Amino acid sequence: MSRPIRTVLYCVLLLLATVWLAARAAPPPPAADEAERDVTTEQMESTLASLRSEIAKGGRLVIVLGDSSMLGHLPLAPNETLAAMLEAGGERAGITIRVVAHDGFDPVAYYLLVDEIAALRPEAVVLTANLQAFTDSWFGRVRMKHPQLAAFVRPRRVLEAIRLPLELAGVNDASLVVKPALRAIGASDLPEKIDGYRTRVRERLDAMLAGGAKTAMAGGAIADAAPLPQAEVTPPPAPPPPPMAPWMGGARRARRGNVGPPAGPPGGPPSRPPVMAKTAFRFTDLYPANLDREQSTVRVLAATVRDLVARDVRTIVMLAPLHLQALRLTQAYTQRNIPQALRVIDEVVVAGGGIPV
DSSP states (O other), rough: OOOHHHHHHHHHHHHHHHHHHHHHTTOOOOOHHHHHHOOOOHHHHHHHHHHHHHHHTTTOOEEEOGGGGSOOOSSOOOSSSHHHHHHHHHHHHHHHHHHHOOOOOOHHHHHHHHHHHHHTTSSEEEEEOOOGGSSSHHHHOGGGGGGGGGGGGOGGEEEEEHTTGGGGGTOOHHHHHHHHHHHTTTTTHHHHHHHHHHHHHHHHHHHHHHHHHHHHHHHHHTOOOOOOOOOOOOOOOOOOOOOGGGHHHHHHHHHTOOOOOOSSSTTTTOOOGGGGGSSGGGGGSOOOSSOTTHHHHHEEEEEEEHHHHHTTTEEEEOOHHHHHHHTTSSHHHHHHHHHHHHHHHHHHHTTTEEEEE
């Protein structure tokens, strides 16, 4: 057999062995919470295809991008959510409104989708601005971001995107270059597959090493000695509490931390704290304090509005009403200087050519 033929056969055998190992070491399925949180490239492709079909019908389409504040909440029925009310109101007004909302959607996700949304040529785009997203702690909460959406950034916007602080949100510079290229050749899931193969191989190596250690221990006749029985020791009974006067009962319960709800009127049920005091809105650190235009979320929102308007897309930024109304009922509205935050958001939206609501 000639040398060229042998070389070709060796390459074919090596390729077959690689394919066989890849099939045997298939990546494990993602965890349930991660799969529900992260919007994959395939899911967004399906959403964009649905929006294109709406455009093809020839109607006026308004796209609303939002987060969990648009979706279901415990006290609301399915037809009472903001998403349901907006879509139903659009039908009555003769305009098709489609809400694209996911948990954790914020200006970072909106910015990554600018090119695809603008290409649809909608009647308008509404961006939901949740005040909780305008904090540095939220911007750096990588687990709530959707880095797969970097695949939808077109090459002409890569340099601008690199100048933004997207890396703090888990979208690094390499992904802005590599993910769009992989999407263009139909291999968007290649990085995840490689990570899955690497994880599976590492798990198998760990299992082999652990199995070898167990075999060595068994061959050396190493066994753990059974623990010696110990006599049970019964603790002495606690002495009875000293007698106390009736007026001392409340003070002793307070020292033990066993204080119930405040008493109501005589003969009636005990009063309860207001419902708003039990919700997350009482934690003022969830909202920005003295927001300025250099904050990361503000910068990304300004770039999103500017890029959409530059493509002749009517852009509206709506403050999430759920949080804004709750803030007005708590001390956070003044303690965190929310009026200044609203002014900053209004200014950057107007400067970019958008409409604040």
